[in-house]
Amino acid sequence: MKKFAGVARAALAAAALFGGTAVWAAQVVVGQVGPMSGLEASQGRAYAAGMQLYFDSVNKAGGVGGNTFKLVRRDDGGRPEDTVSITKAMIAEEKPTVLAGYFGSKNIADLVASGILAQEKIALVGYRTAEIRPETPYLYNVRAGLKDEIDKLTQHLATIGITKLALFYEDGPGAPALLTAADEAAKKAKASIAVKAPYPAGTARVTPAVDAVIKAAPQAVIMVSTGAAAAGFIEQYKAGGGTAQLFTHSGADIEQMAKRLSEEQMQGVAITQVTPSPYKVNTRLTKEFNELVTKAGNLDVPVSYSMIEGYIAAKVIAEAARRQGGKASREGMVAALDSIDNFDMGGYAVGFKPNQRNGSKFVELSIISGAGKIRQ
Template sequence: MKTMAMLARAVTAAVAVCGAQALQAAQIVVGQVGPLSGLEASQGRAYGTGMQLYFNAVNKAGGVGGHTFTLVRRDDGGRPEDTVAGTKAMLAEDRPLVLAGYFGTKNITDLVASGLLEKERIALVGYRTAEVRSETPLLYNVRATLRDEVNKLTEHLATIGITRLGLFYEDGPGAPALLAAADEAAKKARASITHKAAYEGGTAKVTPAVDLFLKNPPQAIIMISSGAAAAGFIEQYRGAGGAAQLFAHSGADIEQLSKRLAEEQMQGVAIAQVTPSPYKVASRLAKEFNDLVTKTPNLEVPVSYAMMEGYIAAKVIVEAVRRQGARPTREAMAATLDAMDSYDLGGYAVGFKPNARSGSRFVELSIISGAGKIRQ
C-alpha cells in the first residue's frame, strides 16, 4: 500500500509539472512586413518562405520548450510608408515577440526613425538594405555587412588586374556612407572608382546611369542596388553594347535576374553571396535546408539565396527563444541576442555583441556561366 501511495504521488507530481509546462508554453509570433508584391516581391516572399520552412520543422518536432512559432506577414509593396504603418498595425494587433525579414534602405531608415522599435522594445532580426549602416540598437542582421561585400569585390578585382571601377548605387540618406566605404575599399585594393552613377531609391530608373557608363567605360562596374534595379541596368547596359565586367552585391539575386535576362546578358556577371549556396550540400546547414525543401511540397516560391537567408534568420530566432527558457519576452530577446557571441548553425556562424549586430563575415563570389547557371 505504501508503494502504491508513493507511485500515486509521483504520477500526480509528474502531471502537475506537465501541466505547468503546458501553461508556460507560448505561441511565439514572428512578424514580417516586407515586399510581398512589387519590385522585390520574389525576394520578400522567398525570405518569408525560408523562415516558415524552419518554423514548421520546429513545430512538428514539438516546438522549443513547448513554445511553437507562427509567422505573420504583411505586404508593404516596397513602400517605406507602408513598412511603418504595417509594423504599427502588426504590433497592435498581432503582438509579435520579434520582427524579421524586412527589406529596403529607406524602409529600414524610416522604421528606425519612427521610434516603434525602441518604444515597443522589439528586436528586428534579419533585413536587407543597400547601404552601409551604423550600429543601431534592436537591429540584428544574420549576414555580412555591405562594407564586407564591397571589400570582397574590390579585392577580387585587384587580383585579376582590374583597377578602373565604376559604381552603380541607390541614392538616398545612406549614399554618402556607401560612397566613402567604396572609395576606401578601392584605395586599399590600389584601384580607383572613376565614375559613380545613382538611381532613385525604391525604383528601377537606371537609364541615366547606363548612359554615363557607356560614355565613360570603366573596366568593371560594381552594382550596389536592388535586384530589380540590377536587372534593369544589366539589360539596358548589355543591350547597348556595354562591355565592362559586372559585379553585384548580394541584393541582386540570380533568381530574380534569370527571370528577366537572357543567358548571354547574364554570362560572366559575378554576385557576392552572404550565405552558403542553397543549391549544393557543402555544409551541415545546407544539407538540413535541402532535406527540408525535399520534404516540403508546393513551396510558395523557388529555392533561392533569399530563402536560405530567411531560414538562417529563423534558426537564430528559435535559438534565442530556446536560451530564454520558459518565459520569452521582447526585452529578453534583445538581451539574449546581444549575448549570442558565436552560434554555429552548421558551417555558418552568427554572433552578436552589444555594439556589433551584423552577425556574420561570410562573403563568397558566384559567377554566372554561359548557360545561366551559378558556379562558385
C-alpha cells in the same frame, strides 16, 4: 475543489510529458512586413518561406523551450511610406515578440527613425538593404555587412589587375556611407572609381546611370542595387555596347534577374553571396535545409539564396527563444540576441558583439555560367 483537482491533473500530465518539469507552452509571434508584391516580391516571399520552413519543423518537434512559433506576414509592396504604418498596425493587432525579414534601405531607415523599435522594445532580426547602416539598437542582421561585400569585390578585382571601376548604386539615405566605403576599399586595392552613377531609391529608373557608366568606360562595374534595378542596368548597359565586367552585391536577386535577362546577358555576371549556397549539400546547414525542402513538397516559391537567409534568421530567433529558458518576451529576446557570440549552424556561424550587429563575415563570389546557372 473539483476544478482545482482538474488543473492539478493537467499540470501533472504536462510535467510527465516534459520529463518531470511543468513547461507551459507559449507562442512566439514573428512579424514580417515586407514586399509580398511589387519589384522585390520574389525575395520577400522567399525570405518568408525560409522562415516558415524552419518554424514548421521546430513546431512539429514540440517547439523550443516550451515555445512554438507563428509567422505573421504583412505586405508593404516595397513602399517605404507603408512600412512604418503597417508595422505599427501589426504590432497593435498581432502583438509580435520579434520582427524579421524586412527589405529596403529607406524602409529600414524610416522604421528606425520612427522610434517604434525602441518604443516597443522589439528586435528586428534579419533584413536586406543596399546601404551601410550605422549601428542601431534593436536591429540585428544575420548576414555580412555591405562593407564586407565591397571589400571582397575590390580585393578580387585587384588580384586580376582591374583598377578602373564604376559604382552603380541606390541614391538612398545610406548613400554617403556607401560612397565613403567604396572609396576606402578602392584605395586599399590601388584602384579608382571613375564614375559613381546613382538611381532613385525605390525605383528601377536606371537610364541616366547607364549612360554615365558607358561614357566613363570602366573595366568593371560594381552594382549595389535591388534585383530589379540591376536587371535593368545590365539589359540597357549591354544593349548600349557596354563591355565592362559586371559585379553585383548580394541584395540583387539573382533568380529574379535570370528570369528577366537572357542567358547571353547574364553570362559572366558575378555576385557576392553572404550565405552558403542553397543548391549545394556540403555543410550541415545546407543538408538540413535541403532535407526540409524535400519533406515540405511543393513550396510557394523556388529555392533561393533569399530563402536560405530567411531560414537562417528563423534559426537565430529560435536560438534566442531557447536561451530565455521559458516563455519568450520582447525584452528577453533582445538580451538573448546580445548574448549570441558564436552560434554555429554547421558551416555558417552568427554572432553579435557590442556595436557589431552584422552577425556574420561570410562572403563568397558566384559567377553566372553560359547556361544562366550559378557557379562558385
